[in-house]
Each structure stands twice: as structure tokens, then as C-alpha cells.
Amino acid sequence: MNFNFQQIALAQKLHGHLNTFRQNHPKFPMFLDAIFKEALREGTVVEFHVTTPEGREYTSNLRLQESDLEFIETLKSMRSGM
Numbered sequence: 001m002n003f004n005f006q007q008i009a010l011a012q013k014l015h016g017h018l019n020t021f022r023q024n025h026p027k028f029p030m031f032l033d034a035i036f037k038e039a040l041r042e043g044t045v046v047e048f049h050v051t052t053p054e055g056r057e058y059t060s061n062l063r064l065q066e067s068d069l070e071f072i073e074t075l076k077s078m079r080s081g082m
Contacts (some may be wrong), residue, residue, distance in 0.1 A: 042065060044064045045062070
């Protein structure tokens with residue numbers, strides 16, 4: 001796979017953001033690792049809940065399908081390459 005300089009710069013920027021995120025939220029990667037190892041399979045329901053500083057709440061969920069799992073595996077393989 002050939003990368004141009006712009007793509008390489010973007011990858012480096014993303015890597016820096018990822019490192020900062022890990023420093024800011026050190027337990028979250030462990031949470032994700034547990035989810036990836038134990039909970040992600042077809043039919044699993046993933047729920048997202050967001051609360052703003054003002055107290056507004058947003059909630060949504062999705063039931064994982066086979067194509068979602070394929071997408072997650074692709075993301076995991078990208079992560080291991082960084």
C-alpha cells in the first residue's frame with residue numbers, strides 16, 4: 001500500500017491524538033480490550049449514553065450484525081499496525 005505525505009501526516013496526527021486520549025482516560029482502553037475479547041458477537045446490543053455539562057442526555061443503541069463485526073475486526077487490525 002502506497003501512502004502520500006498527506007496520509008502519513010494524518011496517521012501521525014491520529015497517533016498523537018490516540019496517545020493523548022489514552023493518557024486522559026487510562027482505564028478506557030482496558031474497558032475496550034475486555035469488550036473486544038468477551039462481548040462482541042452477533043446479536044450483542046451496544047448502547048451509547050451521553051450527558052452534556054448542562055445535563056442534556058442522548059441515548060441510542062444498536063444490535064451488532066455480522067458486517068459490524070467485520071468492520072470492528074478491520075479497525076482492530078489497523079490498531080495493531082500503529
